[in-house]
Amino acid sequence: MQESNLLLATARVKLEESLLAKGLRRSSERFAILDEVYSRNDHFDAEELYQAMHQKAYPVSRATVYNTLDVLIDCGLVRRHHFGEEDNSKSRYEKSLGRQQHAHMVCTVCHRVKEFCDPRLHLIKTNVSTTLQFQVESHSLVFYGQCTDDTCETRPSHE
Ligand SMILES: [Zn+2]
Ligand SMILES: [Zn+2]
Incomplete structure (x- = not known):
């Protein structure tokens, strides 16, 4: 198995466990968002993630993007950054599993x-x-x- 596939498989298990522990629905949308996040190597904002999901013909609501990001941060799969040169409302995100x-x-x-x-x-x-x-x-x-x-x-x- 390729390293990136292994990483994604591990991330999926972590998300699954986390959703279960929180009593949240293990919807395919959340896993599709996780896949997208782990296919990227950049520092994206929530809107970019939302647009990317639509471009991949996997339309999810903005609310789902935001609350899935919160879950991913909680279980250590995503890191949130506030790069101060931008207005405060805009957070940037990146995958964190397997990253130095x-x-x-x-x-x-x-x-x-x-x-x-x-x-x-x-x-x-x-x-x-x-x-x-x-x-x-x-x-x-x-x-x-x-x-x-x-x-x-x-x-x-x-x-
Ligand atoms: Zn520049
Ligand atoms: Zn980074």
Whole structure:
């Protein structure tokens, strides 16, 4: 089995268990949303997910998209981000199963998101946890600026 298929199979089991535990309906719509989320590698918002479901001829309501995202976050299958350069109402999401902890860079012009991993972040976490006697459960680090992709509007020149 391919790694991505294995990941999706594991995610489906987790969702199934979570829906059962919460007494929620294990509808095919929720699993179709999970499939879509795990087929993506980006940081999408709820509207993009809603549109993608419609493009794949699997129309679900916005309410189903939102409440399924909540379930997926609850059971650790999706992470929600609030990238502060945007208005507060807009959350972005990404799949989280099988993904390494990573930090983000957000372009404030084209809103592209890049990811990076740096083992020094783990060192900082360990050090400050010890120094301040604090048990860190999670963290988020976001750098804002402008990317240099060719298609980014008014990109900074390299001259
Ligand atoms: Zn950009
Ligand atoms: Zn990410």
